[in-house]
Amino acid sequence: MPQTASPSQPPLTRWGSFWRYAGCLAIAGLVWPTYLDARDNNTGAVFVIDVVMGLASFAVLFLRRRQPVTIGVVTGLMAGFSPLAAGPATLAAVSVATSRRWRPVIVVGLAQWLGAEMLLYYQPVDDGLPGWISSAINLVVISACMGWGMFIGSRRELLWTLRERAERAEAEQELRAGKARGDERSRIAREMHDLLAHRISQVSMHAGALAFRDDLTAEQMRSSAGVIQEQANLALTDLRAVLGVLRDPETGELLDKPQPTYTDILDLVEEARAGGMQVEYDAILADGEPVPDQIGRTLFRIVQEGLTNARKHAPGTTVFVHVSGSLQDGVTLLMRNPLGFGPKPETPRSGLGLIGLAERAELVGGRLEHGRDGSMFVLHTWIPWAP
Structure with missing residues (x-):
């Protein structure tokens, strides 16, 4: 049976990779301008750190399938210094959650929430909300991302299970069909042997007598030739019967001649x-x-x-x-x-x-x-x- 990919990490197509990175860019495009407007100076070290860490977070996403937990933690902490890394951090968190294993989900979720809190502390945004409400919003958003990832993982596992069952059923059907063909070939071989061996052996015996015996009278030779002709005709008749009645030409079902x-x-x-x-x-x-x-x-x-x-x-x-x-x-x-x-x-x-x-x-x-x-x-x- 052909091997299939793990349900938590199916193979990615080019289109799949494209829309994932496009989503990261969209999230970064929504979050980053808000923090840029809230800063007093976008030309100093804070801006440089923001851009460098943001680009680095996009780069490390290529490793998220090999080291999902590590990349999830790293991008979450990067987002604490660079709002540009919010998009990659979101994708990494959702990717970890698709495994539906609680320990990695909790570890990455805490790292993501800690990064969001660090960003609120070092680069506060004057939105008029109390700090605890902003923290609660971060917790809700991160929990929603994790929940969405777990839903995706559950759906993948369901589809993977259905596909595996279908492949197994197809393989079993092929085995049954192969066995049926083998049984039918064996039945045909037995039938051909039973019908023809008896006739051909008589033809061979009388033909051998004609070839090696010089003392046969004309009447005996005619008799042997008649037996050869009769048995050969019967063999052809039996052969046509076997080939003609094995299957009904309309229904395809096996038929049996009078046995x-x-x-x-x-x-x-x-x-x-x-x-x-x-x-x-x-x-x-x-x-x-x-x-x-x-x-x-x-x-x-x-x-x-x-x-x-x-x-x-x-x-x-x-x-x-x-x-x-x-x-x-x-x-x-x-x-x-x-x-x-x-x-x-x-x-x-x-x-x-x-x-x-x-x-x-x-x-x-x-x-x-x-x-x-x-x-x-x-x-x-x-x-x-x-x-």
């Missing part, structure tokens, strides 16, 4: 057998209850990926697929096939299949394990009946 269920596993097995694989399949589900769609879809994808892996890495072997379960025990899927022997088609490996299957199983509260068991490769999955 496979548990009953489609048998069709998947028959399709693999028709493609030349040897698959032994049996299913024993107690209670006669229909398998929930989400569970059936997960089982279908796992069987599909298991058959694809067996076709790629262990061609010519027999794949055993066993499904069992009940409402109480959940559903268990066991796939076994001998470790590969014979020619293997050179198909690229994505490395995402088994990882994606494990994620699918975890999403429905299940687990997936795979590995070697002697001379067999075993894929074992358990999924609760109601995730």
Whole structure:
């Protein structure tokens, strides 16, 4: 998240600096002539001290953000000798008050009031008011300046807090949007892998047979070519389905095409057998209850990926697929096939299949394990009946 300035001291623009110094000049222009008229001599040491300290007070204002309390005290005391310094002293006092910390406010306020009293003592103005009333007026004016500064500080802090909240909310929204995009990409990747890997592996297997086997009859070659054409067409159809139904072109909402269920596993097995694989399949589900769609879809994808892996890495072997379960025990899927022997088609490996299957199983509260068991490769999955 980007860093923001402190609420008590936001960065100053050129315009902000200009009107602050213009305000100091305006205050000095109102106060200084009054004292000039009250003096008997404006050419002596008093006048020189007045001008020098007044100009010095304007110069030290550049340091008020680095040393606000020090500059507030110094300009306040300078104003006790130079009415020209009244403007810088006012700005320094207001600047300190924006911090809304009582100790600096009290220290600077006392210094400002002391300077005003010194000015009344050394350069009195014949305004016809008793001294105590003039002192009270000084106290009221200084208190008003401090109060105005504290109001400015409070408003700055409110705006700074609102800005910080808005930036934090925007950053969190970006994180949520990024996560949503990542989840969607992962979902698309899984869907693409599940749909296309099965088709492409069959194309690769039959194409490899045509390339390396010289003993095929014309009928066998035509059959393999037909399977390649059919699977390629199905792969293109599946690809168009994935790309076409992920989002509604009008609403932009995610859509789902009809998803496979548990009953489609048998069709998947028959399709693999028709493609030349040897698959032994049996299913024993107690209670006669229909398998929930989400569970059936997960089982279908796992069987599909298991058959694809067996076709790629262990061609010519027999794949055993066993499904069992009940409402109480959940559903268990066991796939076994001998470790590969014979020619293997050179198909690229994505490395995402088994990882994606494990994620699918975890999403429905299940687990997936795979590995070697002697001379067999075993894929074992358990999924609760109601995730």
